[in-house]
Amino acid sequence: FAEVLELIDDSAAAQTLLDKRESYIAAANEHAWDGQWYRRATMDNGNWLGTKDNDAGRIFLNAQTWAILADAGPQDRLDAAWDSVKEHLIREMGPLLLAPAYSVPDTDVGYITRYTPGSRENGGVYMHAATWALAAACKIGDTESATTIWNAISPAREGRDQKSYIAEPYVTPGNVDGPDSATPGAAGWTWYTGSAAWLTNISLTRVLGIRPEFGALRIDPCPISGLGRITAQRRWRGRTIVVHADTNEHTPGAACSITVAGKETQGGLITPDVLPKSDEPLEVRVRWTPMPASGLEHRPTRPVGAPR
Template identity: 40%
Template sequence: MFEHGVRAVDRALTAGAHGLPLIGSCDWNDGYNRVGPEGRGESVWVGWFLHAVLGALAPLCGERGDAPRAARYRAERERLGTMLEQAWDGEWYRRAYFDDGTPLGSSQNDEGKIDSIAQTWAVLSGAAPRKRSERAMSAVRTHLVRRGSGVILLLSPPFDHTVLDPGYIKGYIPGIRENGGQYTHAAAWVVLALARLGSGDEAVELFHMLNPINHSRTASEVEKYMTEPYAVAGDVYDHPAHRGRGGWTWYTGSAGWMYRVGLEGILGLQRRGACFTVDPCIPSSWPTYSIEWRFGTTPYTIVVENPERRCRGVASAELDGSPADPAAIPLSDDGRPHRVRVVLGAGRDVPSGSPRTPADQAGAHPSRAPEPSAHG
C-alpha cells in the first residue's frame, strides 16, 4: 500500500508555468476536463491537496528509512506553499489555470468566479496564512452559503454564457450538480474548514443545514427536497425552478465526510495509533456533551465540559481520574470500561501542537476504526 501511494504522489509531482501541479484531464472536479487538455493547465486545488499529502507522507518515508524521498517531499511541500500564495486573487484563491494561462475561479471571470474547494483546502492543508484563510472563508460565506435555500454552493456564478470552456460541467443546467449547485462532498469541507478556524457556532449551524433530516421536517419541505431524509444526497439543486431539491443519494462519499466532520472536526475525537485525541470545536452555547465509544471490546465514555462557553481550546483532560495529555490519551482494549473527562478553557487550540490535515488523519488511522455515538 505504501509503494502504491508513493508512486501516485511521485506521478503528481508536476509543475506548470505557475509552479502548480498540472491538472491533466481533470482533478477532483471531473467536469473540468477541458482546463488542461494540452498538458499545460494547472490546478490550485491539487496544489493544496498535494501539500497536505506530502506533509503526512514525508514522516512515514523517514520512518521507513527512505530519507532521500522524505527530504524531497519536504522540499516540494515548501516550494508548493510559496507558489500557492501566488494564486491569491485579492479576496479568495483561484481554482485553476487553463492551458493558455487564463485563470479559473477568479474575479476576472464572468462565471465561475469563486470555487469553494480552493478556499477550504487552503485552510485544511495548513499552507495558507491565517489572515488569507479567514478572508477566503469569508468569501465563501458571502458568495456560496445560501441560508435561505439551505445549500452551500460548489461555485458561483454557474457556467452558462461564458466564452471559457472548462469542460462538460458547462453542459449541466446552471445551479445543477457541480455547475453551481451544492455538491455535498465539497460542502462538508466548508464545515470542516470553519471548525479548523475555530468557528464552532457557524460550523455546527452549517452542519445542521447539510443534514438531510432538516430538509424534511414539514410536508412542504418534503415536497421540495424529494429525496430520502435518512441518506445524504450527493448534490442539492440551486436552479430557481428546482431550488432545494435533493439529487443523487446512496452513492456519495460525502456521507463518510459528514461522519468525519461531525465526529472529528466538531466533537474532536481522533484516533492516532495507540492513542486518541479530543480537540473539539463546538458551539459556545454547549455546556457539555458526551461520546460513548467502543474500542474493540472496551467501552470508553468521553465527557467534555465547557464551563467558559468556548468554541475550542482544551484546558485539561483526565483518564479514569488521572491527568492525561489530551493530545495522546492512551488506548487499551482490556475489556474494562474507561472514563475520559475533558474540560475546555484557556489552553492549546490544537493539543498536538500543530494542525492536522485530513491527509494526516487518514495516514494515521489503523485498520480498526472506532464505533462511537454522541449525546448532547
C-alpha cells in the same frame, strides 16, 4: 507521508517530500492568490478559473477549504479565504461549490457549465465539497459556521421540509440545488454518493474531534450548537475509548479542558501509556469553561497545545 518515512528511518526521502510540499505551497501562493481567496485552476488557454475577474465562477469552494485543510498558506490568507467562503458561498441550503453559477455553456470550463444554473456542480451544494467545508470550519475554529453547515447538510433536519427538499430524510444526498436554481433546496442523487462516508468520517474526526495520529489519539471537538450531550465510542490500540461532551456548556471564547480517566491532559492527546491494561473502557470527558467577558474571542479556544 513524510512522517511515515521518518518512522521507518528514511529521513532523506522524508525531507525530499517536505521540500516539494514547500515548493508547491510557494507556487500556489505566488500565482493562485487572488487577493481575498485562492483561484481554482488554469484552463488550456491559460485563463484562470475562480478569479474576481470572471463573470461566472469567480470563487470555488474546494480551493479555499483544501488550502485550510492542507495548511497551504499563511494564516492571514487562510482566514481571508474562509471569510470569502462565508460571504460568497455559505447559503441556507449549504456551501455552494462555486459562485456565481454559469448561465451559458463554456467549452473551456467544461461540462459543469451545461447544468442549469444552481444545479449540481454549477452553483449547487455538491455534498462531497460541503463535508470538506464542514471540516475546514472545524479546523479553523469557526464554530458558528460549522453549526450553519452541519444544520444545512443534515438530511434529518432538512428532510422536515419535504415540499422543497424532496429526497429521503435518512440518506445523505449527492447534491442540493442552490439559490440560482428553479428548485432551491431540492436534494438528489441519494443512495449513490460517497459523501455519506465523508460526512461520517468528518463527523467523527472533526465535529467530535476524535482523530488518530502517529503515537496518540487526539480529542479536539468542535462544539456545534444544538448537538447537546454526546457520547462517542471507538477502538484504538485494542482498547475502547468513550468520549463524553455536552455542547450546551460551550459559550463563545470558552476554554476547553479534557480529562482522561479523571486526569486533565494537555493538548487533548491520549497516548498508549494511559490505556488500561484490561479491556475496560477509557473514559474521556470534554468540558468548556466560560471565560471572563474581557477574554471573549470571535473564535473558540481550543485545547491547550492542539494544532489547528
